Amino acid sequence: MINQVKTISDFYYYQLQHTPRVDAFTQKENGAWKPLSINDFIEKSKQFSLGLLKLGINKGDRIAIISNNRTEWHLTDLAAQQIGIVNVPIYPNITEEDYTYILNDCGAKAVFVSSKELLASIENIKQNVPQLQHLFTYDKIEGKRHYSEVLEMGVGGDFSEIKTLKDSINEEELATLIYTSGTTGKPKGVMLSHKNLVSNVLGSEHRLPLGDNYKALSFLPLCHVFERMIDYLFIYKGIAIYYAESIDLIADNLKEVKPQLFATVPRLLEKVYDKIVAKGSELSGIKKALFFWALDLGLEFDPMINKGFFYNFKLKIANKLIFSKWREALGGNVVAVVSGGAALQARLARVFTSAQIPVLEGYGLTETSPVIAVNSLHEGGTKIGTVGKPLENVEVKIAEDGEIIVKGPSIMMGYYNHPEITKEVFDEQGYFHTGDIGILEDGLYLKITDRKKEMFKTSGGKYIAPQVIENKFKESRFIEQIMVVGEGEKFAAAFIQPDFLFLKDWCEIKNIDTTNNTSMITNPKVIARIQEEVDELNKNFAHYEQLKKFELISQPFSIEGGELTPTLKLKRKNISLKNQALYNKIYSTC
Secondary structure, three states: OOOOOOOHHHHHHHHHHHOOOOOOEEEEEOOEEEEEOHHHHHHHHHHHHHHHHHOOOOOOOEEEEEOOOOHHHHHHHHHHHOOOOEEEEOOOOOOHHHHHHHHHHHOEEEEEEOOHHHHHHHHHHHHHOOOOOEEEEOOOOOOOOEOHHHHHHOOOOOOHHHHHHHHHOOOOOEEEEEEEOOOOOOOEEEEEEHHHHHHHHHHHHHHOOOOOOOEEEEOOOOOOHHHHHHHHHHHHOOOEEEEOOOHHHHHHHHHHHOOOEEEEOHHHHHHHHHHHHHHHHHOOHHHHHHHHHHHHHHHOOOOOOOOOHHHHHHHHHHHHHHHHHHHHHOOOOOOEEEEOOOOOOHHHHHHHHHOOOOEEEEEEOHHHOOEEEEOOOOOOOOOOOOOOEEOOOOEEEEOOOOEEEEEOOOOOOEEOOOHHHHHHHEOOOOOEEEEEEEEEEOOOEEEEEEEOOOOEEOOOOOEEOHHHHHHHHOOOOOEEEEEEEOOOOOOEEEEEEEOHHHHHHHHHHOOOOOOOHHHHHOOHHHHHHHHHHHHHHHOOOOHHHOEEEEEEOOOOOOOOOOOEOOOOOEOHHHHHHHOHHHHHHHHOOO
16 A cells, blocks of 8 residues: 655655545547546556567656647656656757757657647657657657557566566655756756655645545646646546546536635736626626726735735625626636646735636746745735745745745756756755845745846846836736846846737727837837836836836747747847847937
8 A cells, every 4th residue: 555655656646545536537539528537547557668678668768748638648657657767857848959958968769749730740850869769759750650669569567567666766866857947058868766756746735725526627738747746746636537628628628527725827827817807897887897806816816914804894795796706717616726836926826816716826946846835825825026935845045135045855866967057056054045125024924026037236236136126017018028238237127029919909099000019119109008008007116127128029029939838937138139229219319
């Protein structure tokens, strides 16, 4: 019996013995949701493990997965983990140059890809990755090797070999290499042991409401440690995982699956909120007045403060008349949403939580497996504007310069092939330096104020924390993305990429040319309207932090364009280089 979870594969066996779900993993196939029980899943994983061994892939070797979220992802993961093979998940939206670098750096012997497009990318670079021996697909592609070939190699085999290997794995051993996307330079392989990930799951489990027969919708990339860790938590606690078909179909899948839980990034919540407000704006008369009355109530919400009988009574009415429709749009059963990967706007946490859709913001890095702190539904467990209390098994300190430093069982083993960089991020006391600046509010709740490396000084010697400013400015419906600039200059300024869908609607109402993005952002009326937004939002900041100038950008920031990492963080260096002419225009006359 698995009574104590020590390795990643133990999570799956723990579910089998304690909460054996018949729908442990479920995905859409030919238009219908197809479940796989935990019992059948584990039996298939044993066959898969034997097949890998027959291919000559043994304990300590590496395999890579480049895929969308699907049952086969976890099946491959368990097949590898229970025999000591290291799983290297890779983003499905990076360049062939990055694929070549990562596959060579980790020394992958086999690669599993989901689609025809990804297969073509790996086939293009295969000759540049000499140690890569096997390439399999999850989708069936004529003339190509399907992963079922590996499964078939294990049919009728002796599973005792799998148990022997599984039992021999030490929790301190390397389980996975996760290559950080990085805002600069080549990706670095973060080495995480079984203990790193297991301790993080066990340290996080009490922060989430985890009830019987719960379902979770999974759509954030499993190659990112955030979704992967939370999936392990779901598996461990017997929560069925349903895989969304795609980002575009999340809204439909939420209504079909009716999950209690899901993880998301702030950007998706921002888009949901903007759509809700846009629909509210289209209403008229009493319906419109009621909508914005409810919204204003929600924006005042604070779980730490009882605002009294009258406010609570009004909020109850708002929930019945307005917010109930929001809950229905998310399937009607959501008990908590976990947000991570970037800073969450406080207004989103307030309004969704007031609508009985609690958003629990957390914080962490790949290097910390990932959770360092997260809010919870316990009394006093959520303080909006913070990332919650640190986990009980993670020690958090604020260094003299304001940097958040941490120690605990979930902190990485180091960077693969980079001992010198590893040394740079650990101090003599063994604390990992996160590179983030923060404070502990009331000595309990961690609040992130900025990235240490992204803070800059103006020529007047004033420090600017760009993320704080950027996050506030993105509250404007006119602003999709923004990057604050001004290091060594007299004042702070910004590149602003408008929300072109909203801007186009606004321009049509004002009879402004909407032929293309450029025609809109060069129109004096548009520039003047966004200046109004900037002037209003500037009031939230000290004089030296306020944006004195801005330039509008016609092309949306994207991963493909090199402006965003796969986790949607700004690649500031790339954006600066691409927009050097605009930068010069801002500062040439100052």
